[in-house]
Amino acid sequence: MKLTIFGPTGLVGQQVLAQAIAAGHDTTAVARDPAKLGAQVHSAPNVRVVTADLSHADPALLKDSVDGADAVLSAIGPRKKAEHGIVSKSAMALAAAVESASVPRLLVVSGVGVSTVPTPGRPHPPKREPGAGLIMRYFATPVARRVLGAHFVDVALMEDFMRGCELDWTVMRVPYVMDRPPTGRYRTAYGHTLRAALRIAAADAAEFMLRLIDQPEASRKVVTVAY
Numbered sequence: 502m503k504l505t506i507f508g509p510t511g512l513v514g515q516q517v518l519a520q521a522i523a524a525g526h527d528t529t530a531v532a533r534d535p536a537k538l539g540a541q542v543h544s545a546p547n548v549r550v551v552t553a554d555l556s557h558a559d560p561a562l563l564k565d566s567v568d569g570a571d572a573v574l575s576a577i578g579p580r581k582k583a584e585h586g587i588v589s590k591s592a593m594a595l596a597a598a599v600e601s602a603s604v605p606r607l608l609v610v611s612g613v614g615v616s617t618v619p620t621p622g623r624p625h626p627p628k629r630e631p632g633a634g635l636i637m638r639y640f641a642t643p644v645a646r647r648v649l650g651a652h653f654v655d656v657a658l659m660e661d662f663m664r665g666c667e668l669d670w671t672v673m674r675v676p677y678v679m680d681r682p683p684t685g686r687y688r689t690a691y692g693h694t695l696r697a698a699l700r701i702a703a704a705d706a707a708e709f710m711l712r713l714i715d716q717p718e719a720s721r722k723v724v725t726v727a728y
């Protein structure tokens with residue numbers, strides 16, 4: 502497959518990129534600081550590196566970076582408070598690029614619990630996500646909302662945007678992401694969440710994200726992955 506990966510220097514994105522390269526996919530890695538990608542990525546024969554900052558990216562450059570791709574995958578997230586807003590902003594920019602280049606699939610990373618956040622598009626969201634149990638409702642989601650604050654709202658805005666767009670999208674929700682070896686064993690849920698969805702290793706989340714590309718049942722759905 503031909504893939505374009507955004508956020509390839511982050512916890513989840515690094516794993517998506519590494520697994521895409523290992524699987525032999527023809528991969529474009531779009532990073533604002535390509536030096537972070539490391540020598541192995543730069544020397545891989547099946548990787549093209551593009552430099553772009555999604556907070557002010559040129560639409561023509563974005564279109565070029567996704568042109569001909571079978572799927573675009575984004576694991577963009579803010580590194581600091583000043584970058585809150587980048588998740589929804591980058592999703593809109595990527596959706597425009599995907600649409601103008603007629604890319605068939607767009608997959609983005611989101612967080613478990615975000616659909617309980619009120620947004621202008623969903624002013625009265627449910628108190629817990631469908632499928633979530635008491636741990637999620639009374640512990641995990643309130644903690645995430647408190648710790649992540651404006652970023653949590655931004656991810657909820659991104660989900661609102663994706664639900665409203667006409668593309669063939671998939672939103673993959675993850676709980677707390679750990680930098681641990683993959684287990685290859687995790688639970689998944691399509692269109693609802695999981696009870697006690699508390700943790701996932703970045704490598705397992707990445708493996709699932711790559712599998713979602715050609716799953717028709719993931720089309721235009723929010724899916725969840727967790728242990």
Ligand SMILES: NC(=O)c1ccc[n+]([C@@H]2O[C@H](COP(=O)([O-])OP(=O)(O)OC[C@H]3O[C@@H](n4cnc5c(N)ncnc54)[C@H](OP(=O)(O)O)[C@@H]3O)[C@@H](O)[C@H]2O)c1
Nearest residue numbers: 508510511512513554555556576577578610612676677678
């Ligand atoms: N980690 C978790 O526990 C967790 C839990 C739930 C949901 N999520 C969501 O999952 C997504 C990925 O999380 P993560 O932990 O893998 O993120 P991360 O490690 O913080 O990495 C974020 C990635 O986004 C890139 N990025 C940020 N701003 C950018 C910009 N303006 N232009 C281009 N690239 C930009 C970063 O590039 P640089 O390397 O150049 O900074 C990096 O590659 C996030 O949206 C996050 O909300 C994460």
